[in-house]
Amino acid sequence: MDECNTCLLIMGCPEVPVQMSVVLYLSNKLNKSGRDVTVAGTDAALKLLKVADIEGHYVEKTMDVDQCIADIVEKKINFDCCFAFMHSDAGLTYAATMSAISSAKLYAVIFGKNAEPLSDSVDFPAEKIVAKAVHNPVPLKSKIDRVIA
Template identity: 50%
Template sequence: MTEKTALILLGCPQVPVQTSMALYLMHGLKEHGIRPVIAGTVAARKLMEVADPGRHYLEEMADLDDMIDEITGKRRDFDLCFVFIHNDSGVAYAGTMAYISQARLYALLFGEHAEDLAKEIEFPCEVVAAKAVHNPMPLKRKLDEVMQWAVSK
């Protein structure tokens, strides 16, 4: 049996909770034997590197667009995909993943307009939305609920 993998897509780290929630998600995935891979913008990847200098959770990171090219070219795919979304471009990235990947897709919407952005999603995925900007707890609570069954399938 091959190891399960999860792709975590990180866009612009404009909203503070993204980095801490990505690390929290990676921790949860690893606890369940699922190997997390980060794909993100340069700024998002740098924040992750600084937040985890000992590479306890960061085993692999890649450029967001390079990863999309790999998946589009059928050179790689994942069992799970979590897309962090706080603006329209995040919704577009999640929509792209719904189209190109076989992964079970989770749209993690956060920030001031999380609920409004959730209404824009018209592709198959599990939507997790919380108005979390500086305090990660609303998104953490919802992610914990989703993680219960996401890792069990």
């Protein structure tokens, strides 16, 4: 994590509750350690985030996930590391895309009911952070703490 000065957090579909909690937590941790953090997500995910953190205490920069992909492909932006949150096949597809288009060190944050089989499907270069968490964010938070310590 030492070489990660610019970090991207990509949110998947916000239907699994632990995601928002852990994204706010991780963004705050990374910001506090002096890193430049951007959180990307769908319109719905970003609205949830902005309502929860209305004054931007935990998340300073946000962007639409598809615009983020476009800007990386067009080499307008890049990041040193990327945390791709996923609990479904679509989330995995976004993470695989990030792995292909960006040189960022990729962390695949895998959670939800199907965390383990989903983790087995990750066959691109990524450090996996896996917890079968749906409502309780603590197991996922603990695993993230070990990575960013």
